[in-house]
Every structure is written in structure tokens, then in C-alpha cells.
Amino acid sequence: MASELFELSMLGGAVERRYRRLRPEVDRLPWGTLDVTKYSAAVLNVARTTWTEAAFQEHRTAAACAATLKALIAARAPLDLIAMATRFPLDEMVHVEMCARLAMELGGGAPLEHDPLDLIREPDPKLPALLQAAELVVRNFCVGEALSIPMLRGSWHAAGHPLIKAVLGRIVKDEAAHGQFGWFFLEWAGELLTDADRTHLAQQAGLTINAVTERWKQIKPLEDSQDPERLGWMESASYVALARRSMQTSVIAPLKRHGIDVAAWLAS
Numbered sequence: 442m443a444s445e446l447f448e449l450s451m452l453g454g455a456v457e458r459r460y461r462r463l464r465p466e467v468d469r470l471p472w473g474t475l476d477v478t479k480y481s482a483a484v485l486n487v488a489r490t491t492w493t494e495a496a497f498q499e500h501r502t503a504a505a506c507a508a509t510l511k512a513l514i515a516a517r518a519p520l521d522l523i524a525m526a527t528r529f530p531l532d533e534m535v536h537v538e539m540c541a542r543l544a545m546e547l548g549g550g551a552p553l554e555h556d557p558l559d560l561i562r563e564p565d566p567k568l569p570a571l572l573q574a575a576e577l578v579v580r581n582f583c584v585g586e587a588l589s590i591p592m593l594r595g596s597w598h599a600a601g602h603p604l605i606k607a608v609l610g611r612i613v614k615d616e617a618a619h620g621q622f623g624w625f626f627l628e629w630a631g632e633l634l635t636d637a638d639r640t641h642l643a644q645q646a647g648l649t650i651n652a653v654t655e656r657w658k659q660i661k662p663l664e665d666s667q668d669p670e671r672l673g674w675m676e677s678a679s680y681v682a683l684a685r686r687s688m689q690t691s692v693i694a695p696l697k698r699h700g701i702d703v704a705a706w707l708a709s
């Protein structure tokens with residue numbers, strides 16, 4: 442594993458201006474309104490780490506959306522469905538920028554090491570193109586993005602500071618389309634998938650769910666009262682409780698309705 446520091450940059454000038462024209466709403470958020478002198482060092486540290494990790498998660502999601510897009514093109518999925526997915530990598534890069542800027546406003550990003558060659562898990566290249574695309578859609582959208590919508594909405598509701606609320610509100614708006622995408626795909630692909638394909642997809646979904654559940658165990662939740670403005674929104678005890686409920690209602694149940702039953706693959 443080649444470990445590198447997760448650092449980001451902007452080119453500026455004409456390129457940044459073009460990017461800003463694509464997403465003018467980012468610069469309109471109330472940047473510069475976080476008064477860090479109001480918070481304890483402990484709360485700020487947790488919040489900086491949280492938003493740095495959020496930026497990294499968005500960065501990984503951008504790679505996952507791009508890999509899924511390539512697989513959908515290879516599988517000759519319906520053109521309008523592919524077109525819908527082309528805006529997702531851009532959305533995710535915007536999310537990366539907003540989360541990273543929040544970390545900077547809280548006092549600077551926390552050091553985070555990562556392996557740039559191991560950002561996402563690719564499907565077995567020997568699988569048929571459609572099944573590779575379906576696997577990526579199921580793992581990244583039916584599990585990943587579908588789960589993130591209720592989580593982000595919950596965090597948006599809980600956010601106490603206007604800047605944090607504005608960033609989460611922007612992300613929630615984009616993610617609504619991301620969360621629907623997996624189900625649109627399965628409605629199209631449903632009749633093309635064999636029973637063996639569905640078993641493969643159930644296994645992949647189950648492994649992804651298990652990996653997410655495992656991450657929750659590592660969260661040592663702050664009591665909500667320790668961070669009343671929810672600067673470090675992902676560390677709260679209520680976040681983990683909401684995540685458990687949402688996994689059932691927003692991921693496992695709709696997957697089953699689409700003929701993908703993960704029950705046999707879930708870790709107890």
C-alpha cells in the first residue's frame with residue numbers, strides 16, 4: 442500500500458471560473474461565518490476530523506460514481522439513464538470542495554493518509570459488462586447513496602450553525618437524484634438479470650452493508666450535548682441510531698422488492 446497524504450488543490454484562473462459557472466451556488470454559501478473562538482478545542486478537533494473524513498468520503502464517492510459511469514457506458518445501458526449519471530462525479534467534486542472548505546474554516550484539515558490506487562473496489566473484470574455495471578450500481582447507489590440520503594437529511598435537520606446547515610442542504614439537494622438512480626437502474630435491468638446474477642448482487646450488497654456496519658462500531662459517539670451545534674455531526678449518538686434504521690428501510694427492504702435478498706449475507 443502506497444500511503445499518501447489526502448491533500449487537495451485548485452488551479453484557479455480561467456479553470457476555476459468555468460467551474461464556478463457550473464456551480465455558482467457554492468460561492469453563495471455563508472463562508473467565513475464560523476467563529477472558532479466560541480468552541481472548545483475538543484469540539485473543534487472532532488469537527489475538523491469529521492469534515493476532513495467527509496471530504497475524503499466524497500472524494501471516494503466521486504471515484505465510485507466515475508467507475509459506475511464507465512461500466513454503464515460499456516454495458517450500453519439506456520442513454521438517458523447514463524446521461525443522468527454523468528452529473529454525479531461533478532456533484533461529488535463539489536461536495537469534496539464544500540467539506541474541505543468547512544474543515545479549513547474550523548481551523549484546517551486533519552492529516553489523513555490514503556492509498557490513491559485503492560480508492561474503490563472494482564468488480565471482477567471477467568464478469569459480463571451488464572453484471573459489472575449492476576454490481577457497481579448496487580454497491581455504490583442502492584447501498585451507498587441510498588443510505589446517505591436519510592443520513593444527510595437527519596444531519597441537515599440537526600445542524601445548528603447556518604454555514605453547516607447550508608453545506609448539508611446543498612449536498613442533500615444533489616443526493617436526492619443519486620439515491621433514486623440505483624432503483625431506476627434496477628427497474629430497467631430487472632428482466633435482464635438471471636437468478637445467478639441476483640445471487641451475486643445480493644452477496645455484493647451484503648458485503649458492502651457489512652463493511653458499513655463495521656465502521657459504525659468504530660465510532661465512539663459523542664453525546665449530543667457535547668456538541669450542541671453539531672459541528673461534528675457524524676460523531677453523534679443519534680447519527681448511529683438513524684443509520685441502523687435507515688439501512689433497513691432505505692436499503693435492505695427496497696433491494697428485496699427488486700429481487701435482491703441480502704439476508705443470507707449479512708453478518709450477525
Ligand SMILES: [Fe+2]
Pocket residue numbers: 499502532533536612616
Ligand atoms: Fe456526495
Ligand SMILES: [Fe+2]
Pocket residue numbers: 502533586616619
Ligand atoms: Fe452522491
